[in-house]
């Protein structure tokens with residue numbers, strides 16, 4: 001029997017209890033994002049404000065988390081987002097997720113608000129709330145050490161907020177291991193609003209697969225696949241930072257607040273440069289052999305416990321801000337991990353502010369907040385984390401800040417539903433225009449496969465993986481025909497499954513990754529003993545996506561929010577291969593309509609139709625979309 005243990009923590013009363021989710025229900029919502037939104041819809045009242053005690057915060061792992069195979073240690077954190085007003089959804093890796101499951105939890109549900117700061121611990125099935133006044137105001141590295149010392153176990157894993165979450169910066173992150181972030185959509189601000197400083201877990205009851213031989217075969221095959229996959233080897237060596245040069249060469253590196261796709265000094269920010277200079281070592285998540293994580297050490301500037309910058313972080317503090325100083329970018333990354341800030345939204349909001357200052361729309365407290373000024377960028381991070389001066393405005397995120405400044409400032413934003421754009425350009429990879437717009441929690445680069453996968457030739461691993469999902473076309477990156485919409489939708493469903501199963505998208509995926517869709521099916525079968533099919537699993541992904549949309553529909557968020565920033569419809573400037581490129585508005589609108597029809601969503605409202613919900617066994621949420 002595969003069931004889920006859900007711990008409920010009422011922060012208002014201090015009551016803690018656990019419930020078991022039966023196997024049939026768990027199989028419909030098997031962990032991660034699907035389980036989290038299922039629990040939110042069950043326990044959160046409609047209309048609950050994101051930073052009020054009525055919001056509900058869920059941490060969820062999956063039936064695969066903690067098994068000794070690469071790419072399974074991921075935790076999803078979900079709540080109503082203070083950044084978007086809709087569903088919040090963020091993924092993070094490390095060792096916390098595996099420990100959370102070994103400690104005896106498949107999900108943690110936090111209700112209400114504590115009167116004073118607290119932290120929660122779960123150690124081998126023993127749950128407790130602790131006072132946390134003495135931890136309030138401290139950075140993540142310090143708090144992690146203090147909690148481990150207090151609980152007397154150096155192996156305790158801590159997911160926590162920093163000063164930014166305490167001050168409810170709308171894009172505050174939840175940080176574990178001092179260097180892994182559930183970064184997106186402001187889940188740290190929700191924790192701060194509940195006076196919940198940290199969640200500490202420790203367990204020794206690691207799960208075992210139901211079918212041991214099949215599981216071991218899959219692990220063994222992974223080693224062979226890695227030996228044969230040069231792309232994965234490059235990825236392990238240089239991490240996501242290895243993308244900087246690749247993206248720039250194609251004109252796809254967002255530069256100077258997304259006005260250009262080409263940064264002429266990108267070489268100074270490359271993954272190879274990071275590897276040759278400041279990289280101290282490669283790090284991993286629990287049981288993963290890829291070891292893609294960066295650990296950077298720069299004396300007096302970057303403490304290695306705060307890890308190292310990912311591609312997104314390098315772009316956000318580097319090219320977005322016109323800065324080519326890798327030391328400063330590494331320092332920005334470390335500060336965000338210490339203060340608990342999402343690096344994408346922080347960098348993008350600072351880049352937007354630089355643009356506004358240069359155009360005379362915003363005063364900068366004398367910081368000299370102009371493109372290229374690394375010192376001003378670093379000082380602005382400090383101010384955002386503490387909501388001081390200009391930092392108080394920027395802590396609201398670029399959309400809300402721009403609304404206060406007026407229409408000209410709004411024209412300069414790069415966000416969808418309030419969530420700032422990650423560093424993959426829809427002008428170049430056209431399916432992302434669609435996915436950024438329709439994704440329930442705003443622009444996200446990890447919600448579907450990117451267009452380059454469709455250039456894979458016959459007989460390649462990439463093509464084989466795509467064929468397993470029924471995708472046969474070869475299409476250019478800038479195509480946005482119905483065939484491309486189908487590619488976007490099918491791979492979106494698969495990624496939605498990965499976010500439910502808590503699988504790392506660098507290891508498990510529908511294209512260049514180590515394991516493909518058929519392997520994913522095999523993993524689920526070996527782990528749970530369920531005689532499943534790829535058809536059932538794709539429906540799991542689709543069910544999760546529809547639940548997220550239903551959550552938004554319940555709050556009145558639908559088609560009108562499925563838009564793109566105006567600047568994406570204007571030609572790119574600044575040289576490079578994509579100069580002059582833009583998204584065509586009519587083509588985008590046509591693709592949007594085709595997408596809604598494929599997804600079974602009402603074309604006028606963007607809500608899932610009753611028939612689609614019934615097909616997915618979601619009849620019970622139908623009332624939310626029946627406006």
Ligand code: SF4
Nearest residue numbers: 071285288290292504
């Ligand atoms: S590939 Fe990288 S991010 Fe993914 S699980 Fe492995 S080490 Fe972690």
